[in-house]
Amino acid sequence: MRETELYLGEPPHVANAGVGVHGVASRTDVFRLPELWQLHLYQYEAELTVDGTAHAVRPGRVSLVPPGSTVRFRYQGRSEHLYAHLRIPAVGPSRTVPVVQDAGLELPTLTGLFLAGIAAVPRTPERTRAEIWTALWRIAHLTPDTERPGPGPHPAVGAAIAYIESRLAAPLTVPAVAQAAGVSHNHLTRLFKAATGDTVVGYVRRRRLDRAHHLLRASTLSIPAVAASVGIPDLQAFNKACRRELGASPRALRGETTMTDT
Numbered sequence: 590m591r592e593t594e595l596y597l598g599e600p601p602h603v604a605n606a607g608v609g610v611h612g613v614a615s616r617t618d619v620f621r622l623p624e625l626w627q628l629h630l631y632q633y634e635a636e637l638t639v640d641g642t643a644h645a646v647r648p649g650r651v652s653l654v655p656p657g658s659t660v661r662f663r664y665q666g667r668s669e670h671l672y673a674h675l676r677i678p679a680v681g682p683s684r685t686v687p688v689v690q691d692a693g694l695e696l697p698t699l700t701g702l703f704l705a706g707i708a709a710v711p712r713t714p715e716r717t718r719a720e721i722w723t724a725l726w727r728i729a730h731l732t733p734d735t736e737r738p739g740p741g742p743h744p745a746v747g748a749a750i751a752y753i754e755s756r757l758a759a760p761l762t763v764p765a766v767a768q769a770a771g772v773s774h775n776h777l778t779r780l781f782k783a784a785t786g787d788t789v790v791g792y793v794r795r796r797r798l799d800r801a802h803h804l805l806r807a808s809t810l811s812i813p814a815v816a817a818s819v820g821i822p823d824l825q826a827f828n829k830a831c832r833r834e835l836g837a838s839p840r841a842l843r844g845e846t847t848m849t850d851t
Contacts, residue, residue, distance in 0.1 A: 590640040590688055593655045595729050598681010600722040601626070603714065606673040606707050612664030619661045626675040627654040628721070628728075630692070630703055632755040633668040637661070637689065644689040649696050649751025651728055652689045671703040673721050684729045693747045694784065695731060696754055697796060699724055701803065708807035745770040746784040749777060750792075757797055758818050763789045797821060798834040805842045812839045 604625055611618055612635075628651070635646040638661040639654055646652070646662075654660055662668075692699050706720035752769040753761060766789055767777040781789050797819040804815045816827035816839070831839050 590642050590655075590658060591644075592685050592687055593653060594683050595653065595686050595725065596677055596679050596681055596683045597722075597726055597729060599678045600718040601673075601675040601677045601725065603706070603710075603717050603721055604674045604676065606703075606710055606717060606721065607671075608669060608707065609672045610667065610669050611662065612666050612668040616664050616666075617662065618664075619659070621659045622656060622674065624656050624676065626656060626677050627652070627658075627660065628673045628675060628725070629654075630671040630699055632670055634665055635668055636663040639688055642688075646689070647751070648755040649692050649747060650689055651692050651699065651731075653686060653725075653728060654688060671700070671707065673703070673706065675721065677725075686729050686731075690728075690731055691747055692728075692751075693731065694750065695727055696747075696750050697799070699727060700754055701799065702727070704800075704803055705807065708803070743772075743780045743784065745772045745777060746780050749781060749789065753789075753793055753796065757793075757800060758820050761793050761820065794830070794834070798830060801827070801831065801839075802835055802842060805839055812843070815839070 609629075612633075631646050631650050631652070632648050633646070634648070637644045637646045637652065639652075640658050644652070702720045702724040706717045706724070709716035709720065749766050749770040752766055763778065764774050767774045770777055772780065778789060781787070781792070785792060787795070801815055801819045801821075804810055804818065805812070808815070810818065812827075813822075813824060816822055816824055821827040821830060828838055831837065831842060835842060
């Protein structure tokens with residue numbers, strides 16, 4: 590199966606959403622969900638087969654598998670992805686979408702929607718539905734390279750973004766990102782600026798602070814754990830970065846949740 594029909598007329602019912610970790614106990618998974626759609630946003634490389642059709646999984650790709658499909662994964666090791674299992678009403682407008690496609694420049698937005706939806710699961714399932722519904726609309730309107738009216742962003746930019754998004758907690762350098770994207774340091778710098786309007790370093794800094802802001806407001810992780818999870822383990826540096834980029838200290842940003850929820 591290479592394509593499926595996605596209906597967008599009503600918010601989906603989210604049966605489950607979270608962070609899936611696979612490839613530890615076994616390098617292979619085979620399963621079938623008779624009544625639920627499977628929506629995955631990947632942070633690893635693997636082989637995926639859906640009803641006998643093979644797909645390549647890599648960081649920055651998203652898959653949408655309809656109910657009743659037999660799915661087989663072959664992992665290369667520990668593999669982590671964001672997921673949601675859904676019931677999607679067959680009403681309203683629909684679009685034919687690839688079962689697996691690259692998120693491209695939409696990857697940061699989709700990652701944020703997934704994380705917000707996952708964080709809302711225990712307390713506000715209505716928000717989870719809204720966040721995942723928005724993600725489905727964006728996924729339904731991802732433009733394949735072959736249909737873009739112009740040349741579009743260079744594939745190296747999408748590869749660089751996928752590499753960055755999957756490694757925000759780790760040290761990141763422009764040469765390492767360029768190597769992962771398959772181009773030279775200078776070439777990536779030019780391509781990235783043209784596609785995003787930002788430098789690679791500026792993009793990494795912004796995405797780390799975006800994710801930190803989300804985790805401070807929507808999770809119960811300690812402030813040191815949040816800092817480490819976005820690649821700024823030095824608490825003094827993290828405090829300065831939050832004040833500079835987000836306008837407040839980590840403790841004050843965490844307090845925004847309390848004021849909003851009461």
